[in-house]
Amino acid sequence: MTAPVDTVRIVEVGARDGLQNEKTLLPAEVKIALIDRLSSTGLGTIEATSFVSPRWVPQLADAAEVFTGIRKVPGVRYPVLVPNLQGYERARAVGAQEIAVFTAASEAFNRKNINASIDESIERFMPVLERARADGVAVRGYVSTVLGCPYQGAVPVTDVVRVAERLRALGCYEISLGDTIGVGTPAKARAMLRAVAQAVPMHALAVHFHDTYGQALANILACLEEGVRVVDSAVSGTGGCPYAKGATGNVATEDVAYMLEGMGLHTGVDLDLLVATGAWLSAQLHKETASRVTRARTAA
Incomplete structure (x- = not known):
């Protein structure tokens, strides 16, 4: 009898979290082509865009055009x-079936970012959660700064747990725990995840690591060992937090997929197609890819 395959779901965030902090503004047709390429790689979840004010995120001012232009692959x-x-109403007007909401575990980060406390930030999107529940729309919750904040430094694990638990209670089917400035290390990542998993079931948790200090893959491995099976990443390692000194982007999807494949964990991702997509995107952005795997596989 064949043993069941251990599966990890990769949530591709490059088209949203990655691009929103890239300096090169890409036209809508390039973003559409990016998402369509990603759809062909076997990825099951691709965060498409953000319906935020264009004043705050000019890169994603074309959210409606991009979302309506992409090819919706069945099952993705x-x-x-x-x-x-x-933003919710704009997203629903173009047919969005799943949304995400965002807050931070750091009081200082929330204050600086949106001029609100953690509790106030959650209050602001509670009407969104209520509407989504009524409309049958799935909601994912992001908690940023779970391992450190550029303003307050260390973030108490109890704050991370409290925010994650609150989002889960409000109806988020999954909570993504984000090391926004990439300062975490494996022992701290493991301890944080273990604490949150006491309040929120592990199957409802995801991890989201930036690679500022080169710790992202090690942090993911530590969390996989704790039982997490959902990992956020961005093709070509795009992005970066504008508030963090020297911050690089998200961990590269190519590198995550390579590691998982080497561990015998199933992702459903075609690594060759993913590498080709990452190389194409880095050319569009006029910068070298941050993916070690793509560099190795495309070296002359």
């Missing part, structure tokens, strides 16, 4: 980030 989910009810 295309969530979008919404900050408030207005």
Whole structure:
């Protein structure tokens, strides 16, 4: 009898979290081509865009055009980030079936970022969660700064647990725990995840690591060993937190897929197609890819 395959779901965030902090503004047709390429790689979840104010994120001002332009592959989910009810309504108007909401575990980060406390930030998107529940729309919750904040430094694990537990209670089917400035190390990542998993079931948790200090893959491995089976990443390692000194982007999807494949964990991702997509995207952005795997496989 064949043993069951251990599966890890990769949530591709490059088209949203990755691109929103890239300096090169890409036209809608390039973003559409990116998502369509990603759809062909076997990825099951591709975060498409964000319906935030164009004043705050000029890169994603074309959210509606991009979302309506992409090829929706059956079985692939295309969530979008919404900050408030207005963003939710814009997303629903173009057919979004899944959304994400965002807050931080750091009081200082929330204050600096959106001029609100953690509790106030959650209050702001509670109407979104209520509408989504009524509409049958799935909601994913992001908690940023779970391992450190550029303003307050260390973030108490109890704050991370409290915010994650609150989002889960409000109806988020999954909570993504984000090391926004990439300062975490494996022992701290493991301890944080273990603490949150006491309040939120492990199957409802995801991890989201930036690679500022080169620790992202090690952190993911530590969390996999704790039992997490959902990992966020961005093709070509795009992105970066504008508030963190020297911050690089998200961990590269190519590198995550390579590691998981080497561990015998199933992702359903075609690594060759993913590498080709990452190389193509880095050319569009006029910068070298941050993916070690793509560099190795495309070296002359």
